[in-house]
Amino acid sequence: MEIAIVVAADEHNGIGFNNQLLCHLPNDLKFFKTLTTGGTVLMGRNTYESIGKPLPNRVNYVLSNTLKEIAGCKVFSHMNDAIEDARKNGVEQLFIIGGSNIYKQVFSAADTLYFTRIHSAFQADAFFPHIKKEEWQLVSSNPQPADEKNAFAHTFELYHRVDSPAHSDQI
Ligand SMILES: NC(=O)c1ccc[n+]([C@@H]2O[C@H](COP(=O)([O-])OP(=O)(O)OC[C@H]3O[C@@H](n4cnc5c(N)ncnc54)[C@H](OP(=O)(O)O)[C@@H]3O)[C@@H](O)[C@H]2O)c1
Numbered sequence: 001m002e003i004a005i006v007v008a009a010d011e012h013n014g015i016g017f018n019n020q021l022l023c024h025l026p027n028d029l030k031f032f033k034t035l036t037t038g039g040t041v042l043m044g045r046n047t048y049e050s051i052g053k054p055l056p057n058r059v060n061y062v063l064s065n066t067l068k069e070i071a072g073c074k075v076f077s078h079m080n081d082a083i084e085d086a087r088k089n090g091v092e093q094l095f096i097i098g099g100s101n102i103y104k105q106v107f108s109a110a111d112t113l114y115f116t117r118i119h120s121a122f123q124a125d126a127f128f129p130h131i132k133k134e135e136w137q138l139v140s141s142n143p144q145p146a147d148e149k150n151a152f153a154h155t156f157e158l159y160h161r162v163d164s165p166a167h168s169d170q171i
Contacts, residue, residue, distance in 0.1 A: 001083075001086060001087050001091055001092060001093070001094055002092065002093045002094070002111045002112060003083070003094050003096060003106065003109055003110045003111050003112070003165070004093050004094065004095050004096065004110065004111065004112040004113070004114060005095075005096045005103060005106065005107070005110045005112070005113045005114065005115075006032060006035060006036065006095050006096065006097050006098075006114045007097075007098060007103060007113075007114070007115055007116070007128050008021070008022075008025065008028050008115075008116035008117075008118055008154070009115065009116070009117060009118065009127075009128045010022055010117075010118045010120055010121055010122050010124065011117070011118070011119060011120065011121045012121055012124065012127075013127050013128045013129070013130065014121070014122055014123075014124025014126070014127055014128075015098065015099065015100060015103075015124065015126050015127060015128050016050075016098075016099055016100065016124060016125065016126035017122065017123055017124050017125050017126070018125070019046055019049065019050045020050060021050075022118070022122040022124060023118065023120070023122060023151070023152060024151075025116075025118065025150055025151075025152060025154060026149050026150060027144055027149070027150045027154070028116045028118075028150075028154060031116065031156060032097075035095070035114060036055070036058055036095050036097070037057050037058060038057060038058070039058055039059070039091075039093060039095055040058065040059040040061065040086055040089075040091045040093075040094055040095065041055060041058050041059070041060055041061065041095045041096075041097045042061040042062075042063070042082055042083075042086070042094060042095065042096050042097065042102070043060070043061070043062055043063070043096075043097045043098055043099070043102060044062070044063050044064075044098065044099050044101050044102040045062060045063065045064035045066065045067060046099055046101070047097065047098045047099040047102070048060075048062045048064075048070065048073065050099075053072070054070075054071075054072035054073050059074070059091075060072060060073040060074065061073065061074050061075075061076060061082045061085070061086070062074070062075050062076070063075075063076055063077070063078075063079060063082060063102065064076075064077065065077050079105055079106070083109075093112075096110065099126055100126035100127055100128065103128055103129065104129055107129050108165065108166040109165045109166045109167070110161065110165060111160065111161050111165055112158070112159070112160055112161070113131070113136060113157075113158070113159040113160075113161075114156075114157075114158060115131070115156075115157045115158075115159060116154055116155070116156055116157070117154060117155045117157060118152050118153075118154045119152060119153040119154060119155070120152045120153075131159065134162065134163075135161060135162055135163060136159040136160070136161060136162060137159060137160050137161075137162050138157060138158075138159055139158045139159060139160050140156075140157070140158045141155055141156070141157050141158075142155060142156040142157075143155045144156065
């Protein structure tokens, strides 16, 4: 099973503030929807609460030690249990959709990184880890200028891990 991180970060790797996204970027939301629809997404409890509902047409996995049940979601209290459940259910690509806490735990075990770089700087209190060039190879880069709907220029980047990912039981 491929573990794929999906994230949008600003020029300082900021990804959120006050449990919200940094800005409204419809082009990135569209990209996210197209990529993940029909698939399985895994998120932390804060990100789930920020979204406020299960994402439609996707299997939603939520990690939490405080909530045991969320309608429309599968709740896990251990990262490995969630990953093993996805494997057992034949998931081919597990999308890790945040937030900061979850990205940090999964980063070393991920194979693929769908990274939207927003070419601006925002006030942030949640961050994505530094992408080391020795660990990740940039496979494609697709720049998107600002337009009337998208106030900030951004670039869709795809990375593949260069070295072998850590085994998921090491995270
Ligand atoms: N820009 C982006 O692409 C993007 C994407 C997603 C989120 N975000 C932003 O990121 C921020 C939220 O990130 P965050 O780090 O505060 O929260 P988070 O990663 O979404 O959730 C953290 C919570 O998940 C649960 N958790 C984490 N690891 C766990 C584990 N191994 N086992 C069981 N439960 C676990 C805990 O919940 P309990 O406290 O219930 O135990 C923990 O408090 C928001 O600002 C959001 O908007 C940005």
